[in-house]
Amino acid sequence: MIRLFCCFSLVASMAMLAVAEPARLLMVTQSAGYRxxxxxxxxxxLSPAERAITELGVSTGLFRADCTQDVAADxxxxxxxHYDLVLFYTTGDLPIAEEDLDYFFNDWLKQKGHGFIGTHSAADTFHNYKxxxxxxxxxxxxxxxxAGSTVTIKxxxxxxxASKPWGEEVTLKDEIYCFKNWQPEKVRVLMSLNMAKTELKEPYHVPVLWVKEYGDGKAMHMSLGHREDVWTNETYLASLLGGMKWMLGQEPGDATPNPELSAAQELKAKADTEAAKK
Structure with missing residues (x-):
């Protein structure tokens, strides 16, 4: 009797999984600055990036994506x-009403525990809005x-x-951002430039991928994505997918801030710069 009940329970659980609704993702690709x-x-x-994300959702069944370039309306x-995840590939000061921004930060993300993914120039958006x-x-x-630079990322x-698909290190071509208002005490850096193997431009730590907890919500920023071919890179898409699974609670991941890593990488970058001058 117990075995029969367990079998029925297993079948019922599998049936529930089979009909489970995919998560809903809103992808924002509006540009108020460089496009x-x-x-x-x-x-x-759809744009190349929008197609990549939409197809990723369809192929994995993890989420269904809606794409917008009209934030005032959407x-x-x-x-x-109606959404579990929001993904930005944006620039500039987007025309989002103040009350909607306040709801997004303080209710939707912080209190309701949803997830935000920033890609490439998401960090070039609202840069004067604390x-x-x-x-x-x-x-x-x-x-x-x-965009034509070849860089090595650790x-x-x-x-x-989010970072597991990349292995220990990767070398690729893409545009790499530096950052101000950087908060190492609040984020967990998962990937950064390997200055010893990259043409040196500035002697400091350059994070490429990081995650953080934001109240009950989760946030992730992936600096890569300037080039169109990056959006067809299977490892890049697997990285975004991994981040989404973490945000949705489907896979575990550590978001403990690691400022000591940023400090150590800063010292190493300066040492690599000095060594390159000799």
């Missing part, structure tokens, strides 16, 4: 209530490494689902 190639729709329904308190850069962890301060946490 990147991956978010240009060019008379198509980034509102009423509409945000609540935003406090949430994202840092803001754009130039890109000494342009993975510091190979267990977190």
């Amino acid at each position: 990147h190639g991956p978010v240009k729709r060019e008379k198509m329904p 980034f509102t308190k009423e509409k945000l209530q 609540p935003y850069w406090d949430m994202i962890g840092g803001t754009f301060n130039g890109h000494p490494w342009g 993975v510091h946490d190979q267990e977190h689902p």
